Amino acid sequence: MLGQHPTGYQIAIAGGRWLALVTAEGRPVPQTDVPQTDAERAQALRTMISYTGRWRVKGDRVVTHVEAAWNQAWVGTDQARIFRSEGNLLHLESPPQPHPNLLGQVARIIVT
Template sequence: MTDMPDICGVWRLTSYYLKNVDTGDRIYPFGAHPVGVLILLPQGRMTALLTPDGQQPPSPDGTEAHALRQMVAYSGHYRLEPPNRFITTVDVAWYHPWVGTDQARNFALHDDTLDIISDPSTTPLTGDAVLVGVLAWVRESAVAS
């Protein structure tokens, strides 16, 4: 895998939207300024957590379920496939049906930015529509404190 770009590191989310494969419509499930972190270890473990900007703490009136729907969180072992794919075998997830599945992503690395596009699929965030996730990340070491 010497020809593969080094995507390992800690990444901060700069943008995230879902694109409907049939219509081209964009959906911003976490608003214009989502918050997230992606950790890709050289040992082959990844973890991702995405949430809306300005997310409010859940209240005791049953909004816990809404809060759970307002996030994406999963982890697993990933493998790289030339020229620009990584596939994660999920072993823990906020959405249990993902556990044991392979989540495939295409990526483009440009210095300290990482663009990721998921394979087409449905998502618990939007129901039955077939979508691709489009995410932009910046290397945490490049983010000003």
């Protein structure tokens, strides 16, 4: 969905705030002197994931209660990710779930 080398960050602040922003590899760069078309803006939205909210740990999961998101349907929901650490690396994995950018297809997102 986002390619082998997406760009982004997932940031957890000790005060309980989580922020995720990930963009697909190979996204086209719009021309700065020409307004984007609706199709170009839609494609930009389909090639990203972004959400923020309050997070907590529940067993082997980090759960974010989403307050704002690129996908409005996520607002007010809990997004849970399985986490594990290896040395100083954190691995996150979403459960298989319908993904709004994939028109009803099920996806599992893995972040390392």
